Amino acid sequence: MEHPNISTIIEHSHSKHAYNVLCTNLGGKHKIARVPYVFIDSNDALTEANKNEALRHANFISFCFNNPNRISFNQ
Numbered sequence: 001m002e003h004p005n006i007s008t009i010i011e012h013s014h015s016k017h018a019y020n021v022l023c024t025n026l027g028g029k030h031k032i033a034r035v036p037y038v039f040i041d042s043n044d045a046l047t048e049a050n051k052n053e054a055l056r057h058a059n060f061i062s063f064c065f066n067n068p069n070r071i072s073f074n075q
Contacts, residue, residue, distance in 0.1 A: 008032055008062045010055070017051075019058040021065070033061050 007024045018036040037054035040047045064071055 005068070006032070006065045008065045010058045010062050019054050021058055021061050032065065033058070035061070 005025075008021050009024050011020050011022055012018075013020050013034070016034075016036065017039040018034050020031050021033040021035070023030050023032055035054045035058040037050040038047070039050075
């Protein structure tokens with residue numbers, strides 16, 4: 001696999017319970033990944049835990065794209 005040469009940022013979705021991993025390259029403003037989480041009305045602690053877990057996953061995905069030199073693509 002070749003290096004993707006993509007830089008990314010993470011933003012919370014405006015319309016869904018999810019974090020979006022977005023490309024920041026010039027002319028490449030598109031979504032790389034969406035990491036959803038379960039929103040529970042009656043339990044703020046579970047919702048916050050789900051939200052934090054989704055953010056950790058989104059950070060990992062973003063890290064992989066932003067640091068291709070630190071990741072081994074060989075099997």
